[in-house]
Amino acid sequence: MSDTHAQSVAFVRDTMLPEQAPPVSEAGVVKWMRENLFPGPVNALLTILAIYFVYKIVAGALPWFWNGVWTTSSLAECREVLNGATGGCFSVLTERWNQLLFGFKYPSEQYWRPLSAFILLVVAVAPVLFFSLPRKMLIFTGLYPFLAYWLIWGGTILAPLFGLIGLVVAFMVFRRVEGRGFATAALAGLVTAVVVWWLGGLLAAALPGALALDPVPSRDMGGFMLNMILGTVCVSLSLPIGILLALGRQSHMPIIKWICVVFIEFIRGVPLITLLFVANVVLSYFFPPETNLDLIIRVIIMITAFASAYIAEVIRGGLAALPRGQYEAADSLGLDYAQSMRLIILPQALKISIPGIVNVAVGLFKDTTLVSVISMFDLVGMIRGPILASTEWNGVYWELWGFAVVTFFVVCYGISQYSQWLERQLQRDHH
């Protein structure tokens, strides 16, 4: 064959050409830039504008950080040190650090207590967040709320101790009576807990000095600590309440369903700030005259009610997303309502609801700043009130608000990144 062609065709290639490098514009950085930064005239213009914008911000912020003053004790001193140069007076953060974290009334020699409560919080939350940690750590998580209460508020250890004992005894009674039905067992557990708490209350009142830390009244709490307290307490309390409300709203019993619907829709229809007004000026009218609830407790009640309504809606979404077959399968196994919910439905529904629950938790944590409006001194309240109004630091906006932004961003962004990670971990089907 090739012989015949040898006469008719001038040239026949019989070897492969060596591969050539792609043109410069189609390879490496140039290609990436062409495709991602300058795909067309409009985009090229946008890119240049964006680069200019970023340059402006960096050029403005860098010297401000670089020349920052960290050690003066007032704005006037800081301006003197700066001597006209651009620079941040970060010394407001160092000088008022404790106020920003703990508020301005928490006794300074006791700062170790909220600090250790915070560190222990990390230890207590870790096994809940990361399943690979040893499960025994959950015991400490169970003890933590009582320990934290004792550390932050002080007083005798008997009060939180009996709170814990009440719960443990109630749980044991519940397990013992569980065979007689869930409702009976729950009622028995509740009665036991109330009895133990009542006895414990008497004992704690009789022995106020047993293993006591200096008591710190609630109104002395402040700073970022207050945001953390409100956030963690209200989220943890609103989870179980939210689950109950969601189940109630799904219930076939019309009265229970409507109680839950009215509660949820009412709470979701009003802004949190009106609920905080309720906590501030109205709620005490609804308690017996002799009770004198702290503002912080009234606020916790209202924020918890607020958060549980939102969490209930998220969980309702999760319940609705479960295929009907799951409910029917649980019924056909002969499980009663409580068992089927606990063993079949809720584990799946809660898993679906995790992103939503985390959203609510982040939103709630952000909303704890609203308490500054009803003159509680959380981080925002501290900045607006005692710090910006003081003669030393009147006019230091950027440093303080920048600190607040960074603090909240780190916490909230961290939580949402965690939830995305958890979603990937919990993925059981293959995509």
Next chain:
Amino acid sequence: MATYSDPPAESFRLSQLISDTRYRSYTFQFVALIALFALVGYLLSNLAQNLAEAGLNISYAFLREPAGYDINQSLIDYNSQSTHLRAAVVGVLNTLLVAVLGCAMATVIGVVVGVLRLSPNWLIRKLMAVYVEIFRNVPVLIWILIIMAIFTAVLPQPRDFRGDNAEASMLWDMFAFTGRGFYSPKPLFGPGSAVVVAVFFASIAGIFAYRRYVKKKLFDEGKLLPMFWPSVGLLFIPAIVAFFVMGRPITMEYPELGGFNFRGGIFARNSLISLWFALSIYTAAFIAENVRAGILAISRGQTEAAASLGLRPNRIMSLVILPQALRVVIPPVISQYLNLTKNSSLAIAVGYMDLTGTLGGITLNQTGRAIECVLLLMLFYLTISLAISTIMNAYNNAMKLKER
């Protein structure tokens, strides 16, 4: 011959109320109802007792008393001799004002950012992601306070506009951005301006009529008439002609520096502006995420199918992608509007007199009628959110995919 074995004659035993699933739900509901009544009764009796001890009663008579305080930004006539009720109405209008302005601006920013987050431009995409994450993860109250601080501290004061060598100058001699607020020209409607306005609205109606006509022509006869330029012409030309025919009845009143402050024009206080900006850019970050999710929810196959039918890119967008994406985007965006409206109650932090500032703030503090004020406040927000969710449900039902 059939034998019947009758079920054993059932006699109702009391224990069935607990053990029989047929009756148990009645027991539970009864117990729940009793518990609810007991709780409400307990709370109300406490309330009655507390009120009696404090010598108070529940009465809304204070609404008709003169308020005695000034409101610096009001859409209707108001002075300190007006009633508390009127102050509350001023507050309601201010709340609605900032909510409507905020929703409009948040939608514009949110849609732009949401689309840009999917842009092929890497830098723009990342910048938008940074914007969304920063604003979503920091409390809106902090943003409101920061923007308020920027406006008061960074923008020039009215006195800086003074003199020949002023530090600050007005934009086109029409707009002034000062630390106290923004000034802009105000249209003055002279006699005969009603005709111009009427012509303008008539031409808007005309545009819709023309569009219907074009569509009908397209569907019936297959003729595609031009749409854009005729619409633009229809919008402006009749109104401008009417404006000159009637002898230029609408004039502008420009803000002018007089004394220590600007006079004339429309004045928007910096509390309104900063609240508006902060709410819009905060909510826009959420809307951007909804828009992005909505566009991503439409599978590529839709675009490709439309393209293979021979549709041009802008028609693919308007006839295939957008109608489907809107179905996904609109419900969450409406609930963001609701959030924005509820967040506007934070106006109290910057001193903008919305309903929370008037009824829930000064009126409450002056009259001491905490329960009544907070109740009215909640009722107002509840009405708004129930109204919006009714609209949303109607919309969802209308837009629901009609399956089988």
